[in-house]
Amino acid sequence: MSPKKIIIDTDPGQDDAVAILLALASPEDVELLGITAVAGNVPLPLTARNARIICELAGRTDVPVFAGCDAPLKRKLVTAEHVHGKTGLDGPQLAEPTMPLQDRHAVDFIIDTLRAEPPGTVTLCPIGPLTNIATAMLRAPDIIARIERIVLMGGAYFEVGNITPAAEFNIYVDPEAAEIVFKAGVPLVVMPLDVTHKALTTKARIDAFRALGTKVGDMVAAWTDFFERFDMEKYGSEGAPLHDPCVIAWLIDPHLFKGRHINVEIETVSDLTLGMTVADWWGVTDRAPNATFIGDLHADGFYALLTSRLARL
Numbered sequence: 599m600s601p602k603k604i605i606i607d608t609d610p611g612q613d614d615a616v617a618i619l620l621a622l623a624s625p626e627d628v629e630l631l632g633i634t635a636v637a638g639n640v641p642l643p644l645t646a647r648n649a650r651i652i653c654e655l656a657g658r659t660d661v662p663v664f665a666g667c668d669a670p671l672k673r674k675l676v677t678a679e680h681v682h683g684k685t686g687l688d689g690p691q692l693a694e695p696t697m698p699l700q701d702r703h704a705v706d707f708i709i710d711t712l713r714a715e716p717p718g719t720v721t722l723c724p725i726g727p728l729t730n731i732a733t734a735m736l737r738a739p740d741i742i743a744r745i746e747r748i749v750l751m752g753g754a755y756f757e758v759g760n761i762t763p764a765a766e767f768n769i770y771v772d773p774e775a776a777e778i779v780f781k782a783g784v785p786l787v788v789m790p791l792d793v794t795h796k797a798l799t800t801k802a803r804i805d806a807f808r809a810l811g812t813k814v815g816d817m818v819a820a821w822t823d824f825f826e827r828f829d830m831e832k833y834g835s836e837g838a839p840l841h842d843p844c845v846i847a848w849l850i851d852p853h854l855f856k857g858r859h860i861n862v863e864i865e866t867v868s869d870l871t872l873g874m875t876v877a878d879w880w881g882v883t884d885r886a887p888n889a890t891f892i893g894d895l896h897a898d899g900f901y902a903l904l905t906s907r908l909a910r911l
């Protein structure tokens with residue numbers, strides 16, 4: 599099979615960085631057409647900077663990076679420096695990127711690419727708030743039917759929330775955008791906290807990154823060390839979840855994951871539960887299924903895949 603053409607829409611973020619590296623390390627499975635940055639974990643200038651740092655780390659300055667929306671559709675931006683640090687990629691000291699940011703707006707790149715490629719051949723991989731994707735759908739509704747699939751990290755059902763008691767960060771930041779994407783009718787695969795909280799780093803898993811003896815291995819180990827401290831304090835878990843790489847891992851080996859095709863709606867009104875993904879896991883409504891909502895993964899298989907692929911960089 600030829601590799602799937604993908605666009606990664608991202609707000610790096612250490613776990614976003616690992617997702618991008620996994621994609622760059624897997625050319626037989628995915629062809630990364632471009633990276634579109636969005637405001638999320640940190641403001642847009644930093645996410646656009648960080649995306650280029652990650653490409654440079656992998657020696658892939660040929661991958662075009664575009665800056666997109668700097669604020670959610672209707673709300674003020676909420677960021678997550680408390681998790682990712684002031685730069686979004688805190689951990690080791692990083693040099694400023696030298697590769698250029700593309701002139702075109704990320705939303706234009708998404709629209710132009712979907713119009714230029716044959717229908718049903720481009721998969722969108724959003725791993726941050728859904729502002730760029732929803733804006734593209736609003737501006738150019740003709741692209742919706744051309745998207746092969748959207749595989750995204752966001753939401754939660756059994757794990758409920760990580761930014762509020764009821765909501766996961768990516769959906770909470772721009773619930774109106776999420777609603778547009780979930781209602782678009784595009785085949786959707788969702789990696790909620792229910793699965794990403796099972797993709798936990800452990801000392802042995804981080805040691806395996808470090809044991810690669812490469813710049814990428816050392817950097818990923820240092821990033822996950824940094825990122826861990828927050829979740830370990832918060833959840834008392836052995837390590838931190840690597841949320842966003844689940845999206846790319848699913849494209850490479852969907853058999854590592856288990857989920858259900860169900861209805862998922864987004865709460866956009868209630869202050870108390872804003873951004874909640876109301877997932878009909880138990881099939882208690884007759885609302886039409888619109889998403890494959892993943893609940894479980896083979897964590898050892900996931901980390902084995904990740905480590906062996908990162909070893910190539």
Ligand code: BDR
Nearest residue numbers: 611613678725767768841
């Ligand atoms: C999501 O929020 C961000 O902080 C992470 O990068 C991930 O995409 C997890 O809730």
Ligand code: CA
Nearest residue numbers: 611614725726
């Ligand atoms: Ca992210």
